[in-house]
Amino acid sequence: MVKFNIEPVNEENTFGQDEIIVSKTDLKGRITYVNDTFCKVAELDERDVLGEPHSIIRHPDMPRSVFQLLWETIQHKKEIFAYVKNISRSGKYYWVLAHVTPTLGKDGNVIGYHSNRRSVSANEVKKVDSLYKEIAAVERQHENRKEGMLAGSKFLVEKAVKNATSYDEFIWSVGA
Template sequence: MSKYKVTPVDQELKFSSDEIIVTKTDLTGKLLYANDVFCRLAEMSTEEVIGQPHSVIRHPDMPRAVFQLLWDTISKGKEIFAYVKNMSATGKYYWVVAHVTPTRDRAGNIIGYHSNRRAPSRAGIADIMPLYRELLAEEAKGGDRKAALAASTGLLKAKLDAIGKTYDEFIWSTGEANV
């Protein structure tokens, strides 16, 4: 990605349901591998993305609480599914359903992470957007970043507790279940 701050634009990039975005990272989220679908949607070359933090494609419309949940889950050795809105080098956006898993060495130690992403259903995106808007509003209320993240994370937990589902269960109860 460019050294300059990318400004989001309201133009969606799409990829087909038979394509899979694949990336591998180290323990800190630095990209070690990115397939051609990832590079095409990120609008960057392989050379530009390798060695960059995976957050190089982070869209500001993504609640930090979702990434906190993702990192908390995978660092414990568990997998997670998540809706993620990403941003290309030109500011365009694209949605994915990410499946992130730890990568382990022969001794079972976590040595990095592997993510496969597919194109989500339109119904799934419509189902997740109200929650993400609420989380973003909570994060924008002010205060320091740490307090805002804690408030948003608390709201996410409360929302999931209220419906009696984990985040993964919520994902699969949305329009995504119809894929």
């Protein structure tokens, strides 16, 4: 297992609109495949990440409750789109719109997960970042990380309901 002690820096890694970051994981979220774009943007070699938890690229600014929603959705054999702020090996951040789907075996059971990620516009980041900062603030109000994650999830759902929308509808409204 490779250990990364990454300190975030306020510098963005970018990639082209015509590029797609691809990764696959097993049921526990350990990386089983990455493409060259993943390696380039995350500044990691394939040999460094295979078998590692996908969370090695999770930026500390990301609310944990967004990943809870993501995992709950894909474990129920449903796809999800989510804006995610990731971190590269040098500490630079990069925003993506992730499309995460379960990979089903011949018997219909989930055998892994597949994620395609595209670059996002500054306008999309501005909209999502402010919401994610609110959620993260709610999470930090709790000493217990699990309680914070649950409170953040509740906040996210209540905010969506107040706006008469679902998380999916929110995601699609950001790019509009």
